[in-house]
Amino acid sequence: MVRGPPKLYVDDECNFVDPQVLENVLTTKFDTFAELDVCELRKARSRANAFETIRNGIFMNRAAMKMANIDAITDFMFTSLDYDSVHKRDGPYYFADVCAGPGGFTEYILWRKNWCYKGFGFTLRGEHDFKLQESTCVSSDSFHPFYGPNGDGNIYNLENIQHFKRIILEHTQGVGVHFVMSDGGFSVEGNENLQEVLSKQIYTCQCLMALEILRPHGYFVTKMFDLFTSFSVGLIYLMHLCFNAIAIVKPNTSRPANSERYFICKDFKNTHQSSEIRRYLEFVVQDMWHAQPEDSDNDILELIPLDILLRDTRFSKYMHDSNTSIAERQIIGLQKLKFFCHNPELVEVHQETCRLKCLNLWRIPDRKRAAIQNVTASDIASSISQPAFMLTQPKEISVTTFDSVIDEMNDWRFVPLCSSKPSNFCHIFVGMSNSKVSKLVGNKWVKVKNMHLNRGTVLYGEIVKEKCISMRDGIETEKLSLHVIDALRLGDVSLADLSFEERAKSISIFCEAINFEVDGDVRIRPKEARCLQDLYTKNIIEYKQETREYNAVGAKNSNEYYSVNAILFLKVNSHQSFNSTYVLRSVVNINEHDTTHVSCKLIDVIKKVRSLNKK
Template sequence: NNPSTSTSSSSSSGEDSPSTEDSPGCSGLGKAVKRKMDEVVQPLDMYSSVANKMMRKMGYQPGTGLGREKQGRVDIVPASEQRGRRGLGLKIKALNKDVVIDWEDEKPPSAEEVVDWFPPYDGGMPEKGEMEAWADVGKKKLVIDDETLFCDNGVLKTVLECKSIFDDLEGQEMRKARMRSNPYETIRGGIFLNRAAMKMANMDSILDFMFTQPKCLGNNEILYFADVCAGPGGFSEYILWKKKWRAKGFGFTLKGPNDFKLGDFFAANSEFFEPHYGVNGIDGNGDIMNTSNLEEFQDFVLTNTNEKGVHFVMADGGFSVEGQENIQEILTKQLLMCQIVCALSILRVGGNFVLKTFDLFTPFSNGLIYLLRIAFENVAIYKPVTSRPANSERYAVCQGYRDEDRQLFNYLIEINDQMNEFKKSSVNQDVKAVVPLEILTGDQEFFNYMKTSNESIAKEQCKGLAKIHAFTKDRSLRETKQAQVRLECLKKWQVPDRVRSAPQKTDVSSLFYKLTGLKEPHANSESKMLTSDNLLSSIRGVFNYKCYVSSVNSSILVSMGGSYIFLWNKNNRRWLNLTQLKCLIPRDTILEVEIAQELKGESKGQHRVTTIHIVDALFLAGDDMRALNYAERMQSAAIFAEAIRKPSCKHLNLVRTKEIFRLEDAGKIFTQLKLKTVKGGGSIPRPCYEITNSDLCFVPRGIVFVRTSQDPWSMEYSRSQNRKYFFNMRTNESVFECPPDFNAPYDICSTSRLIWEWRDGVKVHPDQQHHRVNNISTDQLLNFVRSKLP
């Protein structure tokens, strides 16, 4: 029975209410009975009305038993103190201990947070020789209670005592109390894989979206990021949910049960994420404390980001320290350092970094934070509200990477080699510091910040632990603002308040209809053929067209996610499952493509590679692109193709966009045509189009011209103003600003295409021997274009 409900329960029923004393006509006998009832109820007033009523019916009198002769037990039988799956009669020491911390003065829960940044570091980058003398090697240390330089002795002692109280509790008891006591607990993972994803949503919002919208990210540039020691991948799921197809992630974590679980990404498309495990790539072990793995991952990331590096790095490493929670900082020191090493090796200038840490009491940990302060323009130690108040977790947030020569990376990777040598030799030696203590304490701004931060977080942690302890002892206690706080936080972080659910399964026809509103792709007529007779009448203004080199007829491709991709067969009017292609394309994607045969090498040594060439984009991972102009659609498709490219998976077929030219620049196409002997194509060399920045080529069937303007507008050139302008053919209006209805959407572009086919007899390369008169020649096309230019 719950004592806290006795008052309201006893007054809820007229039968048990004492108000009859004041009723009209109440006799003296009735008052005497009422006084007798009060005597009976008084000893039981701490119990519910139901318990009182039951005892009265059994004839209970204070101080006597319930037997016929008033015999039997007089004192009240205590409630069972049995907790968890323990032996009967076992006393749990933690429940009898008192925590001398007042948790009731905790800060009221709120979605508003303040991040306290370090004062900017105004010193220069230390020289290599200077840093080499910084490392301090000494006897390995496995105690933390004497680390009182960066935290007050009393505060450190209290937090260690608070942690130790829970040693005798079962995990389930602790979790249940934590669930009821933490006002932010019910936020959980929301629509995401786990709570880590929601932490990233929390931090990204509070830090002005410095991760999903970093200052170093250019316009129309893919967002490159790395997720380090972060399986199963909650951090990445949030980033990919937020950025969709505009981001590409590189993952580096330990292979095994805690690996990335990409199949569990329900909120985002995992096709934009590529794990790598160091030496041997996807077949490596992912041990970040192995220097060779770090160097291999650095090479992989830089190679696939044009040697620039990623825009930001997330590091969420940790491992179980059950039973040794008080020395977690010491046990995880090398892991913490190696995550920093990894970030410093792959970040681009101006990039950002977020690193999970735990206690920061030792000189070693503080030295690492000091190096981060040197490497970045802004640094803060920050504990988001999604990080449970009772744990020692916090995050080092770093903005604006500035170590262009990666000097600090080179220094710390040597420290890592030294620590690995100590582990191999089993000597009782360790690296105790990476920055001399006199430098850490001599920088008063740094020292004061770290001491204040450590003590502030430790005090809040003690309150959180004390609150859990109180909620463990009294299971009737419950935090009442959880629902309200959840709604406030999700709204501020711009995350929908929905339950996580797997994408609905459907068939390709239903998916196509859901996205486009059409039962099947339009039965567009084939592109109009260009000949020498209709060239002048077909192309209306060279500034209105873009072009690309075609290899085969195009068709509509739909992806249902992963390797489930389908191609529309125009002849049979049905979808074909492209099982012969090995591609990973995100769900809800619709493209117009050519399935091209790219060639590598020549003659008998030549081999073919099947590649998907994107010629237009309708939907990219659910985003409707059809209303955008052709240049924007193709630019977006190029970002999309780069984001799903997985160079470590050699078995996958490549997806690339066509190289698009303005018609006025069509002459550039012919500089990329080379005569080559094609395997299976006879002994006569054929024109082959060489793909830019590649050793591959393909045999073209001709050039497709795409009209990018729509009636009644046309782009023309003003000789007097020496600039292009827009002319309305219906009203004869001329304007220099692009009209909102000038650009053609997908439907118009797809139905107004022209093609110049390079059939037998068309001379497109100067070394070809003959040309038929009725076909357009290269010179004829280029002369036509030149005649329209100023």
């Protein structure tokens, strides 16, 4: 590491760019921005840039279209994880969006992949916060923002980075996210030639964040600007050592007259060297965070000795060629912008052709952003074929009527219910606009507080009070959870033609994607429907003598459980759709101390299932 007075100019940084090109780009930038005001430049840009009319399309801002462009450049590697043999899993796939309010990058990802991807956000609170609720093309329930222990979302603070890392690891089984996106930047009006120097802290923090939270073989994309200084090139070099492949690209959606570019890293190497680099960058970030004005002569100028960077000829050549090529394009873009300023009648004639070709290549529909629609529970219900089936109540069976209903062992599954004869917590739930939820009670829709489901979702579930025992201090608390039993539609994805097993698999992914364990929110859990044999071969339902009640283990872990008052039986053979499984469902109320006809002892139900297995 080399320290010294902070750089006030970059015109001597010629190690990784052609010297004449560097001089030309700095001079052209200074002359253009000094001569023309912002309003003139904006008007000229709308006419001069061949790709300007692509704009935001169906999305809420241009950042979403940039991510679409970057995804296409990389052969859709960010949205094709489910086709990648290295990453392929049952899902969901995890990503992080950092320094990226109002959320255009995430909007694109969720538009492409819906709830099959689960996102974690980190950005500054306030004016530049996430605003995904304003999106008209996605439901953002599988994305949640976090802001660090101080609640400010400041990535410069290492404490915030480490806090976000802990959240990520808790939600990803300790493995990390599949990819990280970051798009941090700030206005440098009047200091365009120093943008790189002024941005080095955010460069470093975003790169460190990726190293902290990526899983092995993960991807990273981040916005950068000029990369002339030894500091910037040294940071790129360190990241290059942590990944099997890197690239620096200037997408078409990035305006040609600015210095913006994107640094893309593929196939994270979770090695000892990567860990050492991560610890080194932690030190650098902490040093920058605690720097004082009186330390101005102690600025970090180089992360890696210059001779090491130059010694790696393949890397240094790549940086030289990349910087020179992007700078040459920027010079042309600036000159064209200036020329169009002085000639207001000129218009780039290829704008429409470029727009249509790009949308086609990026697989984006040629439509404008839709108006925000207020979708109600009744709207969703009316879109379902013959919705009257949702009013069907479960058939109540007893020991004497059991055999006449549950007639074939392999045709049925069972789930424990907290609901009882007087207290029913099982309902049809629908997701509406702005993540609002309603449940069907009788023949009326009733709003549910503190629950979030993707717009368009139609599912059958039970609201349960789960008792949670803290692993730290053994204190027991209660948390509300929605146990999803079956589903007709999850967001925009219809399950109508799927088998019960296929629906259950989708439900499991959906619940994992939209559940963030945030205090105050109703948790979302899949309620596993088990084969009838498990009723007597496994301790799914246990009787607690001290509380004189039945309990079942919660979906998360053995430290969570809930009271069981009934058993729901679902007919799930290959002939059953969601509608028929719902209509044919049957329930047995169990109570060890109630001898009336409405309740059965669990042991009697088990005997009936055993006898069914012998047939």
